[in-house]
Amino acid sequence: MTDIPAMPSTMPGARKETRRSPAVPLSIKLAFGWLVLMLLIGVFASYLSIYDFKALDLKARLVPPLGFGGDTRHLLGTDELGRDVLARLLFSIQMSLLIAFGATVIGAVLGTTLGFLSAHYRGWVEQIVLACVDFQASMPFLILALAVLAFFGNSLPLFVALLGLHGWERYARITRALTLSANSQGYIAAVRQLGANPWRIYFRHVLPNIASTLIVTMTIAFPEVILLESGLSFLGLGVQPPLTSLGNMVGYGRDYLTRAPWILVAPAVVISISTLSISLIGDWFRDRLDRTP
Amino acid sequence: MMVRFVSIRMARGIVTLLLMVTFAFVVLRVSGDPVRSMLSPETPAEAIAAFRKSWGLDQPIWIQYIRYLQAILHGDLGQSVRDGRAAVVVVAERIPVTLQLTVPALMLNIAIGIPAGLMAALRKNSLTDRILMTSAIAGFTIPPFVLGLVLVLLFSVELSWLPSGGSGTVAQMILPVITLGIGGAAVLARFTRNAMLGVLGEAYVRTGSAKGVPWRRVVINHAFPNAAIPILTIIGFMIGNLIAGTVLVESVFSWPGLGSLLVASVLSRDLAVVQCILLFVAGAMVLSNVLVDLLYGLLDPRLRSGADK
Numbered sequence: 001m002t003d004i005p006a007m008p009s010t011m012p013g014a015r016k017e018t019r020r021s022p023a024v025p026l027s028i029k030l031a032f033g034w035l036v037l038m039l040l041i042g043v044f045a046s047y048l049s050i051y052d053f054k055a056l057d058l059k060a061r062l063v064p065p066l067g068f069g070g071d072t073r074h075l076l077g078t079d080e081l082g083r084d085v086l087a088r089l090l091f092s093i094q095m096s097l098l099i100a101f102g103a104t105v106i107g108a109v110l111g112t113t114l115g116f117l118s119a120h121y122r123g124w125v126e127q128i129v130l131a132c133v134d135f136q137a138s139m140p141f142l143i144l145a146l147a148v149l150a151f152f153g154n155s156l157p158l159f160v161a162l163l164g165l166h167g168w169e170r171y172a173r174i175t176r177a178l179t180l181s182a183n184s185q186g187y188i189a190a191v192r193q194l195g196a197n198p199w200r201i202y203f204r205h206v207l208p209n210i211a212s213t214l215i216v217t218m219t220i221a222f223p224e225v226i227l228l229e230s231g232l233s234f235l236g237l238g239v240q241p242p243l244t245s246l247g248n249m250v251g252y253g254r255d256y257l258t259r260a261p262w263i264l265v266a267p268a269v270v271i272s273i274s275t276l277s278i279s280l281i282g283d284w285f286r287d288r289l290d291r292t293p
Numbered sequence: 294m295m296v297r298f299v300s301i302r303m304a305r306g307i308v309t310l311l312l313m314v315t316f317a318f319v320v321l322r323v324s325g326d327p328v329r330s331m332l333s334p335e336t337p338a339e340a341i342a343a344f345r346k347s348w349g350l351d352q353p354i355w356i357q358y359i360r361y362l363q364a365i366l367h368g369d370l371g372q373s374v375r376d377g378r379a380a381v382v383v384v385a386e387r388i389p390v391t392l393q394l395t396v397p398a399l400m401l402n403i404a405i406g407i408p409a410g411l412m413a414a415l416r417k418n419s420l421t422d423r424i425l426m427t428s429a430i431a432g433f434t435i436p437p438f439v440l441g442l443v444l445v446l447l448f449s450v451e452l453s454w455l456p457s458g459g460s461g462t463v464a465q466m467i468l469p470v471i472t473l474g475i476g477g478a479a480v481l482a483r484f485t486r487n488a489m490l491g492v493l494g495e496a497y498v499r500t501g502s503a504k505g506v507p508w509r510r511v512v513i514n515h516a517f518p519n520a521a522i523p524i525l526t527i528i529g530f531m532i533g534n535l536i537a538g539t540v541l542v543e544s545v546f547s548w549p550g551l552g553s554l555l556v557a558s559v560l561s562r563d564l565a566v567v568q569c570i571l572l573f574v575a576g577a578m579v580l581s582n583v584l585v586d587l588l589y590g591l592l593d594p595r596l597r598s599g600a601d602k
Contacts, residue, residue, distance in 0.1 A: 143540070147320070147559075149559055150563075230436060235541070251438075258450050272434065279434050280430065
């Protein structure tokens with residue numbers, strides 16, 4: 001994303017582009033750097049840690065981190081079962097990112113499809129979708145998610161699918177509105193006259209034209225899903241042991257708050273800095289894209 | 294007409310409640326055969342049939358649905374599995390306990406958020422603005438349970454100024470209310486700033502200051518009332534966030550309110566209580582939306598006279 005200056009300067013408009021965009025602030029660079037680091041950890045977590053995140057070492061329980069009385073064997077200390085906090089942290093980052101990615105994609109696909117359906121059929125299909133949109137938007141999602149977990153019990157695929165229901169209404173609303181306006185434009189009428197079937201029109205012609213808006217919506221939804229996942233896992237209702245996620249580590253470290261605060265501090269810092277980074281970058285993008293005075 | 298405006302909103306609120314009830318019904322039925330979950334697997338077939346008949350489970354699904362609606366309209370929401378009392382009673386006695394947190398937290402939201410946003414907007418791009426907006430971003434990106442635990446670590450464990458949990462005294466309320474209130478205050482500050490910046494660019498503000506009205510009066514009498522309408526909308530949305538926030542905050546501070554009850558009921562799969570809380574939250578959301586709509590009418594004369602539908 002920062003590769004824009006690589007554009008050859010002979011291209012028309014290149015100079016205008018560089019003049020228009022101000023220097024990237026340090027905070028944004030740091031935020032980008034942090035997110036890249038998180039993504040790398042997410043991909044390579046299993047190669048990065050020396051210890052297995054589930055391995056117990058009962059002789060080395062509640063070892064403090066390096067610099068607080070610990071040593072280099074356990075850089076971030078160990079928990080009350082002697083499990084390496086760093087190894088658990090790396091695996092938790094991977095888990096939380098995977099769940100958030102999965103859920104965001106599910107939400108986007110579901111919402112976009114429903115948006116297309118309501119724009120295509122109109123009538124009662126549209127009314128039902130819109131009523132569900134209103135309903136979803138008016139209820140705090142955490143409460144709905146807790147209710148579903150109460151009724152269905154918990155398993156990882158169900159949990160990801162459930163988080164996928166978060167935010168679908170935004171994609172549906174946007175897709176419906178944009179499709180309705182696209183439908184009245186010439187290119188759609190032209191493709192329709194050529195005899196393309198509706199699905200071809202929506203996925204090959206309308207979707208590429210509204211994709212940028214949907215991607216922006218996804219970047220807004222992503223940190224929310226991370227917070228939701230960590231919140232539910234914190235309550236003990238999300239990711240279940242022996243698996244672990246960032247919220248799970250915080251919730252579990254809470255019991256050792258006074259004796260071993262390091263169990264909780266590391267994941268809490270990671271959650272906070274990650275969501276902060278995404279928000280900073282999102283704000284920065286919006287300021288740059290929004291050219292209205 | 295105002296009456297028409299409010300009645301349309303009320304009708305939409307009723308639709309939301311109906312959808313909530315339907316959601317609970319569908320989820321309950323989809324999640325498994327109710328007979329299987331209530332009776333043991335060894336129950337003889339005749340007993341199961343009798344049970345189905347007595348509960349109306351042998352009827353077509355839409356008759357079951359209507360009966361279910363009737364029961365809810367009569368206030369019959371089933372019994373709590375955990376303590377055997379009616380679910381409504383179990384939930385109702387927790388409501389005031391939760392309001393002790395949410396009402397002060399909402400006041401904290403408004404008392405910090407609106408002045409901070411106004412200050413930032415009036416000194417756009419100054420150091421004050423940057424400091425306020427940076428702390429606002431930090432304020433709403435830190436998850437409530439992390440903030441709560443940091444506060445406990447700082448004020449209860451390290452300084453031992455305030456208790457880390459429990460309820461009953463004012464001292465015990467301070468940390469949870471702050472935890473619950475900060476995020477909303479941050480959101481409100483950012484939103485107030487944007488709304489004010491939008492309004493401050495309007496022609497009537499320029500006219501006001503051009504004809505010599507003191508700047509303070511331009512801001513208080515002309516700019517802020519116009520920014521208040523979108524701000525009110527966001528406050529309406531924040532009530533939902535507050536309710537969701539109580540679930541986490543009550544868990545951190547072992548506050549015995551609705552949030553703790555919901556978590557405990559989900560863990561023990563006390564479905565009647567969960568359903569009752571769902572309906573209560575939906576009702577609270579509908580009520581707060583109607584209140585926001587009524588306040589719109591007070592703030593915006595165009596809505597009262599019906600010029601704007």
